Amino acid sequence: MARFQIKCFEDEAVIFDTASGDTHYLKPLTLALYQTSHESPVLTSAEIAQALAQRLSLAVTPQFSLLVDEALTSLRQIGLMETP
Amino acid sequence: MAAPKNLVSHALCNPDALHRYSLSDWDLLVRQARRAGLLARLRHVLEQHKRLGVIPAEARWHFDAAATLGAKQQIAVRWEVGKIAEALAGLAIPLVVLKGGAYVMAGLPAASGRLFNDIDILVPRDQLGPVEAALMLAGWHPSGLSDYDQRYYRRWMHEIPPLQHVKRATVIDVHHAILPDTARYHPDSAKLRSRAIPVAGMKNVLVLAPEDMVLHSATHLFHDGELPHGLRDLTDLDLLLRHFAFDPGFWNRLATRADELELSRPLFYALRYVRHFLATPIPQDFDGAMEHASPGAVPLAMMDALFTRALAPDHASCEDAFTPFARKAAFIRAHWLRMPPHLLFPHLFHKAFARHHENGQEPKPA
């Protein structure tokens, strides 16, 4: 069984970590970020933010970048993304 | 009162005979096994013998539900040991996992069908302070204990009290020796560490060598006061012995090591009672090698009277008129072995008094 079991419900998702037994919720932005980075493993946060903005048809404003950073932190804390 | 019958031991020893059990036998077996913490283990034994089908349909879910819990707990133990290793990584000390945690980390049969409470670890004595600090930093705190109990641990037992994690609620018992300083025997921790075996895939995490694991299990059983899971601990020992016995040199090493660590007496008792309850196969020449550790006929008869009762499941159906006395006597004996008398009596008095005041929780109404 893969370590992370993921179930998407439209634009949100829930995740089960089979190693720790923890269950997590991903809000739409965080899920979109995860999916984006999964499809194309880009390197920097800036590139991820760019790709995500494109996907969501949004502009890369400072506020957007902040939200992306928060989402990245969440994903790293959960263990879904590696900490660089 | 009906004659006491320990169906759990009988079932564990005779999985092939269970087709003769009536429904009311199964009713009693489930209740005894649950009380003894052995439902999952019994299921595991039946599965090993390809006898799961003998369980009547009505009773089956009890065994499966217990196995579900056991499986989940194994995962939780692995994760927790990983977290502990992470927390202590900066100290670069050998971390020896003991008891149930060790059975899981080493992938031993003794891990199967078992439920786990605390995780026990062994660290060097001079590192106790840094270890406690590192664990507290990572979220484990002494909790749920009265001030009296905390002092008991620190001052008399020279141990850190159990540490509970703030989020996960898991508990770690940190030891520097497998017996407290105040106990009668002092098996050398450095000797234990020198033979400890690394856990595959984990840095700095080890388990005791097979003989030492067996000796620890034996000693713990007869030096700890809490025996409600005595039979369960005996099944651990039984599974350890059966597994390690595949190595032909094991019994010799066990006898030698027992002498070296001065633990022959507790080993003698442990083997005597594991054979009594679970028919564990022990080679005859090993009995010969252990004879010197026997206490003599009279004390032995007394110990038999105590422990054949105190180690049975703590269920009314397994008791006779002497059982309550036997349990108390075993409790007192274990503490006597761990504590000098001038500490023992105030301690026992306090425990007896405190027990009456913490009992149960409020039922949650709908």
Next chain:
Amino acid sequence: MKLCQMSPTDFRRQLAGQGVWLRTGPFSLRVQSRLPRVAEGLAELYGQFEVRNPRLTFADFHIEVNPPGVLRRWFRPQVNFSFDGELPFKPLPLDQAYPMLEWGLNWCVSMHAHQYLIIHAAVVEKNGLAAILPAPPGSGKSTLTAGLVLSGWRLLSDELTLIDRKTGWIQPLPRPVSLKNESIPLIRAFSPQAFINRESHDTAKGTVAHMRPPKESVRRQHEPARPGWVIFPKWEAAAATTLTPRSKAQTFMFLAQNAFNYSHLGADGFRVGTTLIEQTECYDFHYSRLDQAIAAFDRLAATMKPSAIT
């Protein structure tokens, strides 16, 4: 044989002696009690459930509801709930003996029955689909549940929703419905034929009583039901009756946090829970009038639109 077919004297004598074997949904009990109010409660509320000779059978749960001992007999008498000789709870005042039996039985199930994912929710069924009603205390869940089952909905459970891990279907456990405080007179007025037993006062939840489960619900207690909806009810004075879709992911997280044994089931709890959410429609439900609430539920059942085919 059903409990109501035993003579009252035989029943009381057996209950006070060796105990009575009773089947409730998937669980069998052996109950023993010397207390008349426990005998009375059981006789009034469990008449349609099966009884058997306790000697020769297997019982899932062995329980006793009795006073603690001799000492407190006259001054503030108490009652204990015992599970196979152990006391999981502190004693309660004797007046609460019958509710204590019900709470104790819920405890037995939620602590042990890990063949199910057990959600803290009421669950009712109509037209082949079940509506799961999780709700924090004070949301009016028990009033709504009682109203629904008195209006043609099948009672599956008022407290413990049992999701079979293997099939994903809901296992009924149609035991008496617990009612609190204002619910009691409200339901009495709503349906004078409904039987509600003697009230217990000053419990942690106020005044408590239990309503006899509908005969038909008990008759069908061994028929599992397919989950159709997860609906969070909330009673609010003067609120219009509204049904609003809610986030499935967040509904799942709520269930995971509020199920009794989600964390005991590991990855399988996640699988069963997400499958449940996937196959159901999830709503918030606000109401102030019971009759309108029931009508809204009836409309929902009439559409009968399961979102997945099993």
